[in-house]
């Protein structure tokens with residue numbers, strides 16, 4: 336089993352464009368850093384705004400820095416419902432067809448006509464982590480969470496397996512599984528809890544199957560034997576497959592690639 340990935344719970348927040356920031360906080364205001372976030376360059380500012388719709392409002396919503404080219408509001412589903420909005424699940428920055436709302440600051444208000452999203456749950460990692468977990472950028476994986484412990488924030492174990500988790504790989508990233516507060520509350524998870532990454536299809540293989548003896552060259556005969564035994568042939572850099580072994584192995588699903 337690979338090492339677990341720490342959970343990072345993201346409460347509702349907003350990213351502002353520079354223009355919107357000054358409309359909300361005044362021409363001389365400075366976006367001031369209170370705390371660095373785990374991902375390179377991102378920070379929580381001391382500025383708070385209110386989100387408003389005709390139905391309701393949510394106060395004390397943190398502004399994150401640095402500035403973005405377009406203002407974005409990230410909510411948990413239950414918060415969107417409270418505001419009467421139905422935003423889609425989106426990767427950051429993808430605003431086409433998303434709803435807007437009113438943002439209120441101490442110096443003014445801004446109506447945005449799009450930019451409210453439910454953030455797609457995702458794992459940040461470096462290229463080295465991606466090699467370790469054998470995943471690639473933009474791949475969709477499963478993450479399992481089974482928080483246990485005596486902290487008052489948690490109750491009994493309430494295991495949840497999250498699907499549709501987006502892998503995001505960048506050199507500046509730190510290993511982190513980002514969930515919103517609804518997702519975290521569904522299993523009683525708090526920031527720092529360990530989560531386990533599952534690649535699609537990897538569960539039955541890891542549990543029930545063994546590896547075929549390691550060789551440099553595999554023939555059709557090896558593939559047949561592996562298939563009959565229910566074992567897997569590990570294809571690594573330098574492994575040679577005869578053309579018929581390659582065809583049959585694909586058909587029988589006996590290859591595991593580790594390139």
Ligand SMILES: [Zn+2]
Nearest residue numbers: 374457459513
């Ligand atoms: Zn994130």
